[in-house]
Amino acid sequence: MFGKTRHIHLVGIGGSGMSGIAEILVSQGFNVTGSDIKESDTIRRLRELGCKVNIGHSGENVHGADVVVISSAIPEDNPEVQEAKRLKIPVIPRAEMLAELMRMKFSIAIGGTHGKTTTTAMIASVLEAGGLDPTVIDGGKLVSLGTGARLGNSHFMVVEADEAYGSIKRVSP
Structure with a gap:
């Protein structure tokens, strides 16, 4: 694209x-x-x-x-x-653009009704602590980053996937 x-x-x-x-x-x-x-x-x-x-x-x-x-x-x-x-x-x-960005990396998408932002932040933090430097798109601000998104240098990506309006169906983690 x-x-x-x-x-x-x-x-x-x-x-x-x-x-x-x-x-x-x-x-x-x-x-x-x-x-x-x-x-x-x-x-x-x-x-x-x-x-x-x-x-x-x-x-x-x-x-x-x-x-x-x-x-x-x-x-x-x-x-x-x-x-x-x-x-x-x-x-x-938005979901289509997110899916396009995810195609460039080995992606992990977090969905569900409760805890998506926290779980996304936790997984991103674990990968970062392991030296894997993931790209992150989270719905909230990560304390460790001061923002909800950043471009990492590895082939990993962690995203908060939104299930509203059927958006989650567009992403392929």
Whole structure:
């Protein structure tokens, strides 16, 4: 999927699942832009990492993007989704982008109704303590990292998989 893709726009970039993906993508050298409805510490952190983030949704925000990733909270009538479709820019759900990132590594996905964030953090910590330096995308902030995501140097990846809206069916750990 990434072939010639260089500019990835995330609608709802401030959400816990989306911000982690944004962090990994920008760490891999992609031009990451995004939008959200309000300012937050997460948005400020993403900007510090090099993401260009707009507050509010506007069709102009997707101009120049190669692909648009949407959170499951984003409705089809969102102006950025509509403009991307008008411009024939592929619009994909967050779960599909997560699955694409997972295909690049030996991945462990944590699902369920309770304890996903904690279990993801524990597995990531065990792998790190074992010298395996995993890539991590967690729904919460890991105390050891100060963030919920980071690009590791090994072939391991640990992610919190979201079962809402059937998203977990897209990932193949």
